[in-house]
Amino acid sequence: MRPPCCPRGSLPAGRCTARPIGPRGCCAAATARPGEGRAPTATRRLRGRLSEALCWLGCGLLGLCADGLWRIADPVARRVRTRRRPLRIVLVRNGESLGNVCDTTYETIPDSSVPLTTRGFEQGVAAGWAIQDLIGDETVRFFHSPYMRTRQTTMAILEAFRGRSVELTTEPMLREQDFGNFQDPETRQQSLEDRRRYGRFYYRFQNGEAGTDVYDRVAEFWSTLHRVMSRPDCAQNLVVVTHGLLMRIFCMCYFRWTVLEFERVWNPSNCEVWILERTSAGRYRLAGRLGSGGALLPIRFGADQSESEPLWEHMREPLASRSVAPGTGQELEDERLRHLRAARDASPGVLHTVIEEGARASRAAGRAPPGPAPEPGGGAASARAGGSG
Numbered sequence: 001m002r003p004p005c006c007p008r009g010s011l012p013a014g015r016c017t018a019r020p021i022g023p024r025g026c027c028a029a030a031t032a033r034p035g036e037g038r039a040p041t042a043t044r045r046l047r048g049r050l051s052e053a054l055c056w057l058g059c060g061l062l063g064l065c066a067d068g069l070w071r072i073a074d075p076v077a078r079r080v081r082t083r084r085r086p087l088r089i090v091l092v093r094n095g096e097s098l099g100n101v102c103d104t105t106y107e108t109i110p111d112s113s114v115p116l117t118t119r120g121f122e123q124g125v126a127a128g129w130a131i132q133d134l135i136g137d138e139t140v141r142f143f144h145s146p147y148m149r150t151r152q153t154t155m156a157i158l159e160a161f162r163g164r165s166v167e168l169t170t171e172p173m174l175r176e177q178d179f180g181n182f183q184d185p186e187t188r189q190q191s192l193e194d195r196r197r198y199g200r201f202y203y204r205f206q207n208g209e210a211g212t213d214v215y216d217r218v219a220e221f222w223s224t225l226h227r228v229m230s231r232p233d234c235a236q237n238l239v240v241v242t243h244g245l246l247m248r249i250f251c252m253c254y255f256r257w258t259v260l261e262f263e264r265v266w267n268p269s270n271c272e273v274w275i276l277e278r279t280s281a282g283r284y285r286l287a288g289r290l291g292s293g294g295a296l297l298p299i300r301f302g303a304d305q306s307e308s309e310p311l312w313e314h315m316r317e318p319l320a321s322r323s324v325a326p327g328t329g330q331e332l333e334d335e336r337l338r339h340l341r342a343a344r345d346a347s348p349g350v351l352h353t354v355i356e357e358g359a360r361a362s363r364a365a366g367r368a369p370p371g372p373a374p375e376p377g378g379g380a381a382s383a384r385a386g387g388s389g
Contacts, residue, residue, distance in 0.1 A: 085234070086235060087138065087277070088135070088237050088275060089240065089275075091250060091276070092131075093244050093270060094116070094145075094153045094243060095116050095117075095119070095121060095122075095149065095153045095156065096116065097270075098114050098116075100270065107184055110181075115148050115149060116156075120152070120156075123156075123270055124156025125156045125157070125160070126271065127156075128157035128160030128161070130273060130290050131157065131273065131290075133294055134294060139236045140166050140167070140238075141166065141228075141234075141235035142154060142157075142158075142167065142169065144169075144170060144242070145171065145174040145176065145243060145246070146171075146172050146174075147175055150174075157239070171221065171224075173217045174221065175243075176246070177243070177246075178205070178208040178209040201215075201263060214245060215249050218250055225238070248265050248267065251274070251276075255318055256319050259339070260338060260342060264303055265299060266300040266302070272289055273290035274286070275287040275288060279317075283318055299311050319336065322336045324337060
């Protein structure tokens with residue numbers, strides 16, 4: 001009789017080669033009883049769960065090891081990257097342009113095409129030699145606005161670097177604030193007067209930009225700059241040739257100046273050079289503006305543009321956040337919180353009145369009024385006094 005596992009026409013009984021011969025002369029698969037040779041269902045499930053648990057445990061241990069290594073390696077990598085950052089960031093405003101000496105320039109020439117005057121070229125050459133004396137033989141990379149006057153200023157600066165190889169990048173994000181298209185002198189003068197009354201940072205020119213728009217693109221440029229500075233082959237000095245407003249907003253982005261602080265910083269003069277020096281922590285400090293003979297002079301600062309005052313010390317270094325302790329009575333005395341003090345003084349007594357009204361409403365509702373925490377031992381008395389009203 002032919003075994004059931006051997007198809008018709010194959011080998012005779014007892015000679016099946018599909019699997020090892022069983023006790024009855026056939027393959028084991030054909031002769032095995034139901035359930036033989038396989039683990040019970042519960043056992044298989046248990047094995048599967050154990051395998052899955054071991055897999056998750058292994059992944060968890062690997063994750064913990066990786067996290068621990070990252071916590072150790074990341075600060076080290078950060079320190080290495082900050083040590084590689086450029087020694088200085090040098091900001092230069094464009095030289096004197098035709099628009100600085102002739103109000104009708106913008107009627108016929110696009111702002112992006114306004115050239116330098118002869119004096120502007122001379123200022124650029126002088127700025128170039130001052131920068132060359134500062135950095136010596138150190139490597140340097142230039143970023144410049146694509147406007148005609150900044151390109152010409154860059155060319156004038158490069159006269160001091162003859163015979164040297166320098167890197168050069170045109171960066172549209174460094175362009176001047178857009179004041180609109182062609183502008184007649186009367187409209188332009190009225191716009192500048194309106195900006196003075198409205199606020200330089202928030203005023204938007206017709207068909208142009210507000211200072212807030214410039215801030216957004218300068219912040220994006222800082223992201224680009226951080227990527228450049230993290231490269232191991234980054235130059236030792238970065239020179240940014242741009243415009244007056246851009247120089248101030250560049251510092252506002254990095255040092256986290258408030259709008260009040262920004263508006264107190266005077267616009268730099270033509271070809272004025274500002275120096276940001278790297279500290280031992282890898283951050284940058286606003287060292288000042290470059291004067292004759294390489295001297296570093298204070299940045300001109302003050303609400304009254306006729307007389308400069310010292311730059312507030314905290315504005316020289318990055319300040320990501322500012323601490324305040326509400327309810328102490330002295331919380332706004334810190335010079336770093338002048339912007340909040342100005343907001344309080346703009347509506348004197350109003351905030352105090354609102355707080356008093358809120359306290360009376362709380363007492364009427366049987367709740368303790370908001371305020372400082374009660375002193376030890378006076379908690380029960382304070383609660384009773386709060387509920388008796």
